[in-house]
Amino acid sequence: MSKKDKRLLVVEDDPGLQRQLKWCFDDFEVLVASNRQEAVAEVKRAQPSVVTLDLGLPPDPGGVTEGFAVLTEILRLSPSIKVVVVTGNDAREHAIRAVEQGAHDFYLKPIQSETLNLVAARAYDLYRLETESRQRRFKASIMPLPGIVASSPQMLKVCRAVEKVAPTDATVLLLGESGTGKELVARAIHEQSARSGGQLVAINCAAIPETLLESELFGHEKGAFTGATAQKRGRVEYACGGTLFLDEIGDLPFALQAKLLRFLQERVIERVGGCVSIEIDVRVICATHQNLQTRIAEGQFREDLYYRISEIAIDLPALREREGDALQLAHRFLETYCCAYGKPIKGLREDTRRAIEQYSWPGNVRELEGRMKRGVIMADDKLLSPEDLGLDAPVKDELPALRDVRDDAEAQLLLKALGRTGGNMAQTARLLGITRPTLYGLLDKHGLRGAAD
Numbered sequence: 508m509s510k511k512d513k514r515l516l517v518v519e520d521d522p523g524l525q526r527q528l529k530w531c532f533d534d535f536e537v538l539v540a541s542n543r544q545e546a547v548a549e550v551k552r553a554q555p556s557v558v559t560l561d562l563g564l565p566p567d568p569g570g571v572t573e574g575f576a577v578l579t580e581i582l583r584l585s586p587s588i589k590v591v592v593v594t595g596n597d598a599r600e601h602a603i604r605a606v607e608q609g610a611h612d613f614y615l616k617p618i619q620s621e622t623l624n625l626v627a628a629r630a631y632d633l634y635r636l637e638t639e640s641r642q643r644r645f646k647a648s649i650m651p652l653p654g655i656v657a658s659s660p661q662m663l664k665v666c667r668a669v670e671k672v673a674p675t676d677a678t679v680l681l682l683g684e685s686g687t688g689k690e691l692v693a694r695a696i697h698e699q700s701a702r703s704g705g706q707l708v709a710i711n712c713a714a715i716p717e718t719l720l721e722s723e724l725f726g727h728e729k730g731a732f733t734g735a736t737a738q739k740r741g742r743v744e745y746a747c748g749g750t751l752f753l754d755e756i757g758d759l760p761f762a763l764q765a766k767l768l769r770f771l772q773e774r775v776i777e778r779v780g781g782c783v784s785i786e787i788d789v790r791v792i793c794a795t796h797q798n799l800q801t802r803i804a805e806g807q808f809r810e811d812l813y814y815r816i817s818e819i820a821i822d823l824p825a826l827r828e829r830e831g832d833a834l835q836l837a838h839r840f841l842e843t844y845c846c847a848y849g850k851p852i853k854g855l856r857e858d859t860r861r862a863i864e865q866y867s868w869p870g871n872v873r874e875l876e877g878r879m880k881r882g883v884i885m886a887d888d889k890l891l892s893p894e895d896l897g898l899d900a901p902v903k904d905e906l907p908a909l910r911d912v913r914d915d916a917e918a919q920l921l922l923k924a925l926g927r928t929g930g931n932m933a934q935t936a937r938l939l940g941i942t943r944p945t946l947y948g949l950l951d952k953h954g955l956r957g958a959a960d
């Protein structure tokens with residue numbers, strides 16, 4: 508590791524101490540800042556691994572308020588930086604407060620080069636280890652397609668399907684529970700297609716009132732209905748040259764289903780109140796969390812439309828069915844939200860991992876993302892606990908020892924046989940196919956003599 512890659516920032520307002528500290532750290536490229544503004548600028552510019560921070564900085568050189576403000580700001584900008592707080596007075600409460608606020612270590616003046624050098628070297632070692640561990644975790648969160656974290660066989664199959672359908676113009680139907688990533692997959696299909704230069708226009712058929720949906724989709728001419736004061740293009744037209752994503756297609760009102768079917772077959776639209784046919788070149792992707800077969804059986808969904816939109820159907824498995832994905836996603840969201848909120852959280856506790864694996868995730872990836880975000884915001888410790896995520900503590904899922912299982916079965920069988928024979932030893936031994944001495948031996952082993960008498 509060259510000196511260039513090992514940067515240490517000294518935040519100190521006393522010019523004499525600045526000089527002393529500058530020559531103190533042989534192994535580091537040393538940068539100096541005298542106040543909050545300079546410190547922040549250096550952290551942003553040079554991204555040091557270690558900072559030594561004097562708590563007594565202007566405009567409060569005699570106190571600690573500015574020093575603590577700088578500490579907070581540095582850790583907000585870069586939570587992984589190791590900050591060693593250097594304090595002139597020996598108030599233990601400052602040291603405690605500094606560590607509570609995320610400082611790596613503290614050092615009491617007067618400065619002894621050798622000791623401080625050791626402190627900085629240890630801090631740097633830890634910084635390296637943590638960075639490597641983070642990088643390894645990041646690499647391990649496999650993204651088979653941009654933005655899609657997955658390593659389970661179930662999701663890898665989905666990703667392979669996406670790669671196959673993306674270059675075609677086939678209409679795709681994405682099925683899966685809410686929050687499984689249908690919109691994300693629709694985007695991936697668009698991005699991987701020849702239409703990626705065009706727009707992906709999404710419309711949620713369940714979110715727009717029925718009366719407005721037709722004009723929202725197909726547009727309207729001026730005067731088509733009360734309130735149509737000007738001509739308006741619909742989302743289908745906006746998607747021309749790109750991809751149209753019809754989310755929650757299962758909720759499309761029955762009356763509109765015929766119009767959509769006509770558009771899918773003929774690839775032309777007429778705006779509401781218009782009589783001109785407009786040709787549209789668009790690829791269509793639909794999604795729903797509903798069971799369309801049931802909707803068809805209930806008379807809520809047109810069978811002919813179903814066949815038209817499901818040229819290729821891709822089923823997104825629920826998160827609980829994806830082996831190992833929940834933890835991968837949890838780590839990815841942890842990284843994302845630690846960066847977003849400047850929280851120096853290092854990972855998940857062992858019981859948190861198990862709690863994540865055991866939970867059934869009814870809200871799928873969206874729920875996991877929400878819980879990780881909340882956990883990062885609320886956590887006080889460096890490792891997230893199940894409570895931080897609002898999850899129950901995991902149940903023990905260790906396999907029982909074979910001998911315990913055998914013993915249990917043996918005792919149950921003895922009791923059953925004794926029950927059948929009314930406690931008669933000779934009959935019980937016969938029933939079990941063992942000798943009477945063996946039976947006595949087993950009753951003693953399980954403390955069941957009483958049950959036999």
Ligand SMILES: Nc1ncnc2c1ncn2[C@@H]1O[C@H](COP(=O)(O)OP(=O)(O)OP(=O)(O)O)[C@@H](O)[C@H]1O
Binds near residue numbers: 686688
């Ligand atoms: N495999 C994944 N990797 C990373 N992020 C994911 C993954 N799957 C889903 N997400 C994220 O989870 C959230 C929910 O995903 P999305 O909106 O695509 O789900 P959906 O199935 O369309 O939900 P709904 O049916 O409620 O519309 C989004 O923030 C999305 O980015």
